[in-house]
Amino acid sequence: MTDTSPAPPQAHALLADGTTVRIRTVLPGDRPQVLRLYEGMSPENLRLRFFTMNRDNPRHDADRMCAPAASRRRALLAESGDEVVGLGEYERLTEGTEADVGLAVSDGWHHRGVGTLLLEHLVSLARSDGITAFSADALSENHEVLKVFGDLGLGVSRHFEGPEVRCTVRLTEDETYLSAVDVRPLSAPAPLKEGQAVKHDMVGSVMTSEVVRATYETPFTEVSQLLKQYRISGLPVVDDDEQVLGVVSETDLMLHRSGDDDPESAHRFRRPARTGKARARESGALARNAGQLMTHPAITVHAEQSIAQAARTMAERRVERLPVVDEEDRLVGIVTRRDLLQVFLRPDAEIRGEVIDEVLVRALRLAPATVGVEVRDGVVTLSGQLERRSEMPVVLRMTRQVDGVIDVVDRLSFRVDDAHPQRSVPGSADMPLERPPGL
Structure with a gap:
């Protein structure tokens, strides 16, 4: 991006996955990259952003965002290399100390903390401008942006009116906000390049790509044969789109077999009322196919997650294996405790x-x-x-x-x-x- 204006203030922010982006003021020369962000958004995300499907909305918004700075408006962007991955802005209302705020994040950068970081920097700027509250209109179905406001740690009130909701965020700093900020890295030193993470192996580097799997209708006997043939202790169950439905383990099989050994045993003795877990175990004991037998929903990881994250997930959820999925939650591999052990040695x-x-x-x-x-x-x-x-x-x-x-x-x-x-x-x-x- 080229621009003759003086270099704007900037900060390098650390995202949840360890990569970094640069956050800085939007300049007039950024218009092509801002427009490219909107052009890469799905029709559904564009509708959530602009409330309508008007094809001119992205162009008009890019013109407005990249217009010369105005005293009542502040606009920031997050970029990785030459790619703009997020936008944030606020504009002071005509009277009072309240401002309208808006966010937009590239489809491929959702759930990585870009919106939250942009909002935190906007809060800091707004306080210096004497603004005491942000307000934002959103469609009530836009759960992601509502979650960003809620996760910020500031007081948020919501007013629903038909399909829309108006959020008001009070910018008063209290201990709740300070605690929320403390657990989120706000910035990283400039020498760390955008998009660069600390060197560490990802799940994709140790996972098994050729995965033995079952479908919902795979018979119990076939599941048992697969585990024995491939000498594995569990396998994922997938649907027609390769999305993971659940996992069948040797424990699930043993519960089934123990339930089939003596079908009359349940009637020989009086037993106390069954808990939810007990009913689930009995359901597994009566299962005839993988779908009825599996433990669900499946606990999964993504190939780009770190091995340390996968290990912590295994320990916290007490599982022996994790199906590995892509950005569309389709099965691409599986990782076991044994795969991770080499790293922690x-x-x-x-x-x-x-x-x-x-x-x-x-x-x-x-x-x-x-x-x-x-x-x-x-x-x-x-x-x-x-x-x-x-x-x-x-x-x-x-x-x-x-x-x-x-x-x-x-x-x-x-x-x-x-x-x-x-x-x-x-x-x-x-x-x-x-x-x-x-x-």
């Missing part, structure tokens, strides 16, 4: 070296001695003082993404509270600010 010294070299030095441009790194049995302890508070969540999240890291113990402090400057103690600019307990 990394020596502590190797993990420590990668945290120092890849995270602290290469990605964040910190001196190696700035942060103390200790690793024991895969648990990384970070200690020392960073310059800015906003660096802390970035360091923690990137460290968690390193292969072999089981957990991260945070013993970091900061010198300057750049996230909440109004909370700094007057006259203490040269004194280290210790993080309050619990943050």
Whole structure:
């Protein structure tokens, strides 16, 4: 993108998956890229954005977004390389201290935190402009944008009128908002390139692509034969579009067999009322095909998710395997505990070296001695003082993404509270600010 205007203020923001985008002011020269974002959106998302299917809406909005800056309006974009992946703006109403706000995110960048980050930066700008509330009109079926407002951590009220809902977001900063911000990395140092993530293996690198699977109607006996033939302990059940419906495991088979061994046994003894789980087990015992036998809904992961995320999902959900799906939730592979084990057998010294070299030095441009790194049995302890508070969540999240890291113990402090400057103690600019307990 080329423009003769002075370079606008910008920040590099860390997304939920470890990649980064650059957030900056929209310039007149950005119009082609803004229009390209709208042209790449599905008809349904365009309808949710503009309420109608008028083909001129994207062009008119691109013209308005990229018009020369006005005193009552602020517009920001998020970009990865030369691609605009998100837009956010607000315009002060004629009277008072309220402003209308709007967001748009590229179809391929949904569920990655782009909208939330844009909204947080708009909130910061709005406060400096004396704005005390945002308002936004949305279709009541636009659950994604309503969730973005709700997840922000600020007070939100909603007024429904027919198919539309008007949201009002109060920009008063309280502890709820501060806590929400603290668990979301706000920025990453500029040397980290857009779209770049810390080096770590993804699920797609260890998954098995040739997956033994069943359909809903696959008979019980055939499922049993598949598990025995391929020496596996479970398999996914898919529909005609290869979307995962559930998973059948050896445990499911054993429950079936135990229920078939003696069909009269249930009537020999009086039993207490059955719980929901007991009824589910009995249903499995009476199953005749994979659809009736399977555990559902299936717990899945995406191929681009990190191995560490997959391992945590397995541990939290107490499962032995995870079907791997693409962006349309179609089966592309399967990953087991055994597949992940090789990653978590990394020596502590190797993990420590990668945290120092890849995270602290290469990605964040910190001196190696700035942060103390200790690793024991895969648990990384970070200690020392960073310059800015906003660096802390970035360091923690990137460290968690390193292969072999089981957990991260945070013993970091900061010198300057750049996230909440109004909370700094007057006259203490040269004194280290210790993080309050619990943050």
